[in-house]
Amino acid sequence: MATAFYSHPDCLLHDMGPWHPECPDRLKAIEDQLIGSRIDALIEREEAPLASEIDLARVHTQAHIDFVRQCQPAEGRAEVDPDTLMCPHSYQAALRAAGAAIAATDAVIEGRYDNAFCSVRPPGHHAEPARAMGFCFFNNIAVAARHALEVHGLQRVAVIDFDVHHGNGTEAAFAGDPRVLMCSFFQHPFYPYSGADSQAPNMVNVPMPARTKGMAVREAVDLLWLPRLDAFKPEMIFVSAGFDAHREDDLGNMGLVEDDYTWLTQQIRAVADRHAKGRIVSSLEGGYNLSALGRSVVAHVRALADI
Template sequence: MATGFYSHADCLQHEMGQWHPECPARLQAIEDQLIASRIGELIERESAPLADEAALLRVHTKAHVDYLRARSPQSGYAEIDPDTSMNPHTWTAALRAAGAAVAATDAVIEGRYDNAFCSVRPPGHHAEPARAMGFCFFNNVAIAARHALEVHKLERVAIIDFDVHHGNGTEAAFSNDARVLMCSIFQHPFYPFTGADNQAPNMCNVPIAARSKGMVVREAIDMIWLPRLDAFKPQMLFVSAGFDAHREDDLGNMALVEDDYAWITQQIRLVADKYAKGRIVSCLEGGYNLSALGRSVVAHVRALADI
């Protein structure tokens, strides 16, 4: 099974201050673990292109795109919200992150890869159509999913989100869109305090209590996600792959381990093999303990590549 691995050095240039957990070292930690595990030799590396404005506008308002472009500073930082800011390289990094997701979607649909992982930052799933927030500027997975629907004319896609935080931006982009089924697990109550109530019919959000271990999450996926995915029969799956529900990650308070991420990915792959010709595009979201992040991504990519 051929797995594409999309990244770009520009994604290392975005940073929001030395104190900030969403830091360039996250991608370096992933690279270190890929080398240590030796699976880096078994995946196909691709350089992420810049997303064009047309791709962004399939999800985001023009006012939002123009606002971020205008806010991009010549030096220092431009604050977007109390924990989200831009440096002079953020705009380009955000275009690379979204561009990776779009390019991976093209490659998987065209059959060059069975699936792909985008090792990119900034992350995306909190970015709403008209608002950047929660470390996120453009919603990479939403942009990729909309590209599959509107450019490649797929009729049904599923979005899987296992970050410790609810993907409020993705839900805002696709709520009540019958072409999209979003399945998510997230710690609740927790930032951004959305997802548990008033779900649209195409949302399958499963709030999980703090301190929950992997068996709780596996049972929820087995009993709630998988029947919905079987009924929906997606033609492609997109993954918001956040690893901050790991027991070593201080930004969440859940207790998943690498084996849980491998199991979740295997379930996603089984659905993709059954209904979607194996087509999966996964994009990095959270994960802030550097060692746990690197190990978890290796487990995820191993399961994607079936190695």
């Protein structure tokens, strides 16, 4: 078996404007680095299908799904919130992004792949059950995790979020659900100004100050994440893989480098090997410095594929 790499050309068509950091060039930068690193031939390519409204409704309200669909303009761009816009192709791209995570979940649970990475956009972890925000329309990882629980009948899944921003949407979807353990670190105080207070018992949120570097993150993972994950014994792990905590990324102010993403992924793999038959589905969230993003994704995928 191998590591699958899910994407789709539709994800390049979502365009929020030439000024917007969440741009189509993000996926192109990842492709360039995969080819340049010579690991492109060592992963299995898959095209993302479209998520259905039934899939989305496991996390999102029908009113929210209808709102996002109706916001899509026939031409130009429509504002959903001050930093989240739709073009005529955005709804299709959002369905592909969620569909990738669902298809990857099916493939990994069915044993066709050991694990998978979804190189998709728009991202998802800020999307709450009834609210689009923070560049996100539907919560790709939350939809996939709920699919694993409700369609495949898994009893326990973990969600790991290492984006520089707190995954407020994922927390809103799963807070208090004993079937889900969510572990995250994020810069704080920082957008979306959540996650540090009133944590539900199944949330392991680790707020970290600006300029935190990789060794402090590794220590927090060792001390706070890993004991909870081992006690929980997840049957599958889902990763909201944001790379904007990289020291070169101007949308955050943390100090991680590629080796830190390799280490994080290795720790996640080790937990998955101990408890979850190695099953991991990871999906792209943030990461806006194109060079750092591409290099970091290569580090992440190398560690997933153990190459």
